[in-house]
Amino acid sequence: MTLLEQYLEKKKELNFIDHATSLMYWDLETTAPDGAKEKLSDALTYFSTESFKKSTSDEYYELVTKLSEPEEFEKLDDVMKFDIRKNKKNLDKMRRLPADVYEEFVKTTNKSAIVWPKAKQTNDWSIYKEPLAATIEMVKKVEGYTDPDKDPYDALIDDYEEGMTQETIDKVFGELRQELVPLVNKVVSAPQPDSSRFSFKVPAHVQAEVCKYIVEYMGMDMNRFCQGETEHPFTTNMNIDDVRITNHYKENAFIEALFSAIHEGGHALFEQNVDHKYEGTAGSTINYMGLHESQSRFYENILGRNINFWKPIWPKMCEMIPELKEIGIEEFYREINHVQNSFIRTEADELTYCLHVILRYEIEREIFKGNVTVEELPKVWNDKMQELLHITPGTDAEGVLQDMHWSDGSFGYFPSYLLGSIYDGMFLEAIEKDLGSIDDILAAGDIKKITAWLKENIHQYGATRISSEVLEKVCGQELSAKPLIKYFTDKYTRIYNL
């Protein structure tokens, strides 16, 4: 066997193991009965460990290294070139981390991840602060090994959104913060819609049907897609031809399920539209969180919160949810763009959501600069909430304790959410330049033209283009928050008659 054949053989085995792992995770969350979960978790751990062992084995690394050498590398096609380059980079990084440090990292983060839900439930910051401090120290230590030449927080940001830096984020988040705080102030002072009209009950199976209808309308290939039910919605995939989303159907809050479906549907379209030539290679593993989030948020916010998204399907919506008929599309539109200053990020509207992320980013940055201690976090959090949203959480549970991310060491993840929206402002401009007004396209029921554009310009390339390359190719510009600011200002000035 040639080197490449040996490598592909191992890769194939790894893909089968990863298929089992993803499916077991899906089953754990969607289907397995409670009593089955312990053994299922054991099996999941077994296959995850097998995958880790095999993908970091000396034998595998040697194959990747040999294939990276110029003479062998030149013989590869573009798909395999990308795969080998990316794999080599990751493996080099991982192999710089001593096994005992990795073990210590896992132990430390496990501890804070276990304490976090208890601390949140009992609103008890005191039990969480020490495990959290230990996790922060471990995260710094790990980055010191894996990315010794980088600022640790830059290295973390790069882990979740390759190529991104604090410098860039400071610039775009800064632009946004400056415009957004006064805009939100004006919006929340204006007259608000009556949310109580939307608390009627819609049975779970009806919500599931509506969601299925909507993602199909968006352009999902239903032959390679399915949806399940979980506590928290997520997207997963076994491969390009097997992309799955989940949803949570609260009987008296059907709008939440609709927008979860549209959001996860955006992630799923990205995964589903990757060119098949990348199947089973690094090109099909899109681990750029900002870019991924840009696709989910484009559908959820730019398209889904546009009245024209709903116009062509309104009769169908009213058929499936008869209460909507009397309420009417205008009031529905007002409700799905209802801006409120609130404490919980995951429940925030499109506009204030940005400020929730900026708050977290600014705190993380200061933690890694050594300007904020863990001891001070609750106060810093509350002060920033006052500064950005002019409200103060009544408890730490609805303040600094609300998110899981820090507990498992995922510092640097939060900015991705907002970067996604900032990209979206730019993508919106690019699409309108190519296809004309989004309003018109949506009103004509032609959303699939937009999906085709996203596939053509972004999705098909999978992981082979990082976000800065996508922006360069698609928008011909560097990252800027201006298009997003313009979109927000125009939209909310109109909706709230400012």
Add this chain to the structure above:
Amino acid sequence: MTLLEQYLEKKKELNFIDHATSLMYWDLETTAPDGAKEKLSDALTYFSTESFKKSTSDEYYELVTKLSEPEEFEKLDDVMKFDIRKNKKNLDKMRRLPADVYEEFVKTTNKSAIVWPKAKQTNDWSIYKEPLAATIEMVKKVEGYTDPDKDPYDALIDDYEEGMTQETIDKVFGELRQELVPLVNKVVSAPQPDSSRFSFKVPAHVQAEVCKYIVEYMGMDMNRFCQGETEHPFTTNMNIDDVRITNHYKENAFIEALFSAIHEGGHALFEQNVDHKYEGTAGSTINYMGLHESQSRFYENILGRNINFWKPIWPKMCEMIPELKEIGIEEFYREINHVQNSFIRTEADELTYCLHVILRYEIEREIFKGNVTVEELPKVWNDKMQELLHITPGTDAEGVLQDMHWSDGSFGYFPSYLLGSIYDGMFLEAIEKDLGSIDDILAAGDIKKITAWLKENIHQYGATRISSEVLEKVCGQELSAKPLIKYFTDKYTRIYNL
């Protein structure tokens, strides 16, 4: 590591692989979108092959062999003694089969299994007869290697119901045939209920809820159980704590779904009630089809088709399916015991089902005795239908082509279905001796007492007792069809006022 530790280590790995395989099969049938099925099948094949390779490897066989030697064997506890003995027996059998013969067997049966659905669909016996003849020859050849000292058909029967022989089956099926043919004649000539009253629509999600309610009522531990939706209902399990059934919900035939749920629920209770000490060992793999079928049929027929099963839950049934209120429990009871001479085994009632199985058994027996050629099968089939049910199929599709079993070489499987019912007649007597009248127990809403009895006397032992041992321990008697005949005669004389 001791020999036992080494063996258990390998066993654990095998169990994880089997978990993946079972879950992938479940996913293929219940959830995966069509476009995902090809890659899922590839992954399933990979893990099945891994399992086969590892469980038949020289290394594994050597461990099993060493542990079978008296000195080591004596050190084992009863759970491991059973495991090693059973594994050794199976491996010895499999290792007698030359690899090339096995490969030929797979190729030959694959061919007939592929041709069969086409032949059935197009009602074309001519394209099927040669692949079927080849499969029969291959099955004989394989049994010649694996069980050289046995009559091939006896060896096949033993594969599906350990310890069973043609001699025993001839006796009990003979007894049954003699009584059943005249009984069915009388029943079908008597006035029949009006089935048309049951063709109203019940939405799938309501049927699913009702089925869930019923299996819980039967005594299922819902914490270790779930149900899915497939074309054909089946039961599967990942382990003792993860038992799953599927169902098919036809909108205008809800009674079918109810009885599928009760039937599969019986299989599931057997799997779920195995003592946890057998977890991960041969004791928890119940591959005695007759004994397994006895449990599903006990719930489906002996309990589920008894009016007293429904009495305590009738108000709840009427609440979930309001149409039942006007129809009433008496008419429902008549409908679920509606006996008709019909062509298709899987759609047959409790009574004529037996004759469908006897027909298949008698034909298989004559095939392996060399008294019937494949060429003659359609005629032999139709003649036997006339003899047993006094009807003649209009086409081979509703005659000799209807079942999948022969196409993949599963000769010897059919008798299990009826053996299960014959055991049930005996179990019914034993339960009534211990607990009193089944009618009274059911009418009092105490079905869980019956489930507890079955767990105590049968289920908990898993695979460690073959059916003849179960009958010996539970009924203190050898196999006899008399109790089943008595049950049938009493019940249908009463229902049909004979």
